[in-house]
Amino acid sequence: MALLQISEPGESTAPHQHRLAVGIDLGTTNSLVATVRNSIPCVLADAAGRNLLPSVVHYTSKGADLVGHEALARASQDPYNTIASVKRFMGRGLVDAQAVAAGQYLFATMNQASSIENASVQEGAVKIKTAAGEKSPVEISAEILRILRQRAESFLGGDLVGAVVTVPAYFDEAQRQATKDAARLAGLNVLRLLNEPTAAAIAYGLDNKAEGIYAIYDLGGGTFDISILKLSKGIFEVLSTGGDSALGGDDFDKALYEWVCAQTALDHLTPQSLRALLISCKDAKEKLSSQQQAFIPIAKTDGTTAEIAVDRQTFQTITQLLVTKTMKPVRKAMRDAGLTVADIKGVVMVGGATRMPHVREAVEAFFKQPPLTDIDPDQVVAIGAAIQANALAGNKSHEHDWLLLDVVALSLGVETMGGLIERIINRNSSIPCAMAQDFTTFQDGQTAMSIHVVQGERELAKDCRSLARFELHGIPPMPAGAARIRITFQVDADGLLTVTALEQTTGVQAQVNVKPSYGLSDQEITRILQDGFASSQTDMAARALAEQQVDADRLIQATRSALQADSNLLSKEELNSIHTHLQHLIAVRQTADALALKQAIKTLAQATENFAAIRMNAAVRHALAGRNVNEII
Ligand code: AMP
Numbered sequence: 001m002a003l004l005q006i007s008e009p010g011e012s013t014a015p016h017q018h019r020l021a022v023g024i025d026l027g028t029t030n031s032l033v034a035t036v037r038n039s040i041p042c043v044l045a046d047a048a049g050r051n052l053l054p055s056v057v058h059y060t061s062k063g064a065d066l067v068g069h070e071a072l073a074r075a076s077q078d079p080y081n082t083i084a085s086v087k088r089f090m091g092r093g094l095v096d097a098q099a100v101a102a103g104q105y106l107f108a109t110m111n112q113a114s115s116i117e118n119a120s121v122q123e124g125a126v127k128i129k130t131a132a133g134e135k136s137p138v139e140i141s142a143e144i145l146r147i148l149r150q151r152a153e154s155f156l157g158g159d160l161v162g163a164v165v166t167v168p169a170y171f172d173e174a175q176r177q178a179t180k181d182a183a184r185l186a187g188l189n190v191l192r193l194l195n196e197p198t199a200a201a202i203a204y205g206l207d208n209k210a211e212g213i214y215a216i217y218d219l220g221g222g223t224f225d226i227s228i229l230k231l232s233k234g235i236f237e238v239l240s241t242g243g244d245s246a247l248g249g250d251d252f253d254k255a256l257y258e259w260v261c262a263q264t265a266l267d268h269l270t271p272q273s274l275r276a277l278l279i280s281c282k283d284a285k286e287k288l289s290s291q292q293q294a295f296i297p298i299a300k301t302d303g304t305t306a307e308i309a310v311d312r313q314t315f316q317t318i319t320q321l322l323v324t325k326t327m328k329p330v331r332k333a334m335r336d337a338g339l340t341v342a343d344i345k346g347v348v349m350v351g352g353a354t355r356m357p358h359v360r361e362a363v364e365a366f367f368k369q370p371p372l373t374d375i376d377p378d379q380v381v382a383i384g385a386a387i388q389a390n391a392l393a394g395n396k397s398h399e400h401d402w403l404l405l406d407v408v409a410l411s412l413g414v415e416t417m418g419g420l421i422e423r424i425i426n427r428n429s430s431i432p433c434a435m436a437q438d439f440t441t442f443q444d445g446q447t448a449m450s451i452h453v454v455q456g457e458r459e460l461a462k463d464c465r466s467l468a469r470f471e472l473h474g475i476p477p478m479p480a481g482a483a484r485i486r487i488t489f490q491v492d493a494d495g496l497l498t499v500t501a502l503e504q505t506t507g508v509q510a511q512v513n514v515k516p517s518y519g520l521s522d523q524e525i526t527r528i529l530q531d532g533f534a535s536s537q538t539d540m541a542a543r544a545l546a547e548q549q550v551d552a553d554r555l556i557q558a559t560r561s562a563l564q565a566d567s568n569l570l571s572k573e574e575l576n577s578i579h580t581h582l583q584h585l586i587a588v589r590q591t592a593d594a595l596a597l598k599q600a601i602k603t604l605a606q607a608t609e610n611f612a613a614i615r616m617n618a619a620v621r622h623a624l625a626g627r628n629v630n631e632i633i
Contacts, residue, residue, distance in 0.1 A: 023385025029221025
């Protein structure tokens with residue numbers, strides 16, 4: 001992510017000329033909408049005065065009936081039709097999604113675990129079963145965005161010119177495209193997508209300050225992100241990013257919940273009372289950021305209610321491991337950027353969970369300076385997005401405004417012989433951008449060329465994300481190496497890629513907009529490529545198989561290491577079941593049957609889901625060992 005300064009902020013235009021634009025932070029747990037009014041950025045509240053909209057949607061047979069707080073309130077009664085944390089599945093295939101779900105605990109996110117059991121892949125995308133039929137993460141996110149659009153329009157009293165929607169810096173093309181599609185589906189004109197850490201930096205006005213390197217520490221509900229940004233000559237450049245997509249404020253709730261269970265031996269709670277207890281733990285966690293003590297109500301099996309007290313010190317001891325865990329990606333991001341703590345000029349805190357005092361202390365101790373916490377950490381990204389939207393809508397279009405430029409998050413390239421990658425656009429290149437490179441034929445008389453567009457930093461195509469595979473036809477027969485095929489990669493302001501191939505002797509040319517694999521059906525590819533490109537069913541099948549094989553290898557490897565580390569946590573039956581599914585997957589991996597492979601991956605992922613949860617619980621229990629309920633009730 002980079003910001004290019006083209007001028008200084010100007011005066012806002014007269015109210016009647018003001019073009020209504022908003023910034024939207026589409027979060028995993030909560031979403032917000034903000035705007036700039038009379039030169040002051042502000043977050044827009046709902047009719048009840050609430051700024052945060054929980055990113056939760058409830059469905060009935062007629063469609064989405066509740067979004068936000070009301071949907072959240074329905075979660076315990078109707079978990080299967082209440083979808084939360086859908087951002088984790090944006091632009092993901094099912095296997096990715098299962099990997100996400102396996103890293104989660106089961107009941108904290110309502111329908112998340114059950115959604116995955118009920119998920120299917122259609123045209124490469126995850127669909128989640130609801131009472132209203134199967135819904136894609138794009139459709140579900142669109143419901144959230146629609147509410148925010150309506151909130152903004154009723155507050156501002158007119159139609160929006162457009163919106164800037166934020167995405168994590170590490171989001172790949174598929175995830176960015178999915179976000180953009182969701183916004184369009186919600187009736188929003190997307191002025192641009194903006195990386196979340198850059199939005200936070202803009203909110204603090206760092207772009208107006210002295211040049212330097214800044215760290216953005218973002219601990220949200222379900223994810224942790226660290227970004228190191230460098231501001232130089234008006235450009236914010238992402239030096240490195242890192243994080244943990246399965247670590248967030250929810251894990252602190254869960255740790256406290258585990259502690260309460262360990263104190264009170266509450267083994268047989270109903271799913272409803274489990275959820276209620278988890279919500280109480282979340283409340284207590286939030287209170288402990290400003291109070292020294294909180295109380296957690298517990299519904300007992302005999303119908304009575306007890307209360308358990310927890311003080312800040314105890315909570316911090318229970319959760320210190322989680323705080324420490326965030327510092328590992330921080331150290332790695334610093335290493336990746338080749339920096340020491342002395343190089344960091346400022347640290348911005350983002351995400352509700354950074355209100356916890358021990359999180360702030362750990363960040364301050366690491367960076368040897370107090371982090372910036374003046375702006376509400378829940379609002380800082382939406383505010384930055386609003387400032388950017390205001391500028392893009394033309395409300396500050398004096399010659400001294402800032403123009404922000406993104407960078408490509410991951411390198412883009414093509415696969416060459418031997419499954420190797422030729423990078424065409426390097427990671428962190430400012431966008432919009434275009435780069436071209438010449439390629440040639442491999443065999444005498446070759447008249448077509450298969451082009452495999454990939455994204456990633458690894459050297460082998462099999463280790464990168466496959467974005468598209470298509471063929472260029474009409475190359476005149478020539479000796480091997482004589483043809484000149486110029487392949488041009490063009491990335492627009494939203495990070496979306498167009499690939500053009502031109503055979504230079506004949507001028508045969510074709511172009512493809514790479515809509516990444518999350519929504520790319522064979523039919524769509526054929527349609528997109530019909531002018532000059534012909535998609536090949538066999539190639540598509542080969543790609544599907546290769547992708548399944550890579551996913552299978554990943555899962556086999558992960559399962560083996562988990563078994564090696566923790567098989568003692570499993571009963572004999574569970575261990576046998578995992579072994580059987582693992583052996584089955586290994587056997588199917590040797591065949592070229594993509595369908596059977598997909599099924600075998602699915603069953604092993606399901607068979608190991610509980611194992612993942614047990615491993616996590618064991619880790620938490622280990623941290624809590626030796627405490628007694630009588631000490632605190
Ligand atoms: P976000 O995804 O940025 O909205 O962050 C949501 C997370 O922040 C949830 O886990 C909340 O429980 C947590 N959070 C919000 N307020 C507080 C607080 N005062 N203290 C601790 N955690 C909080």
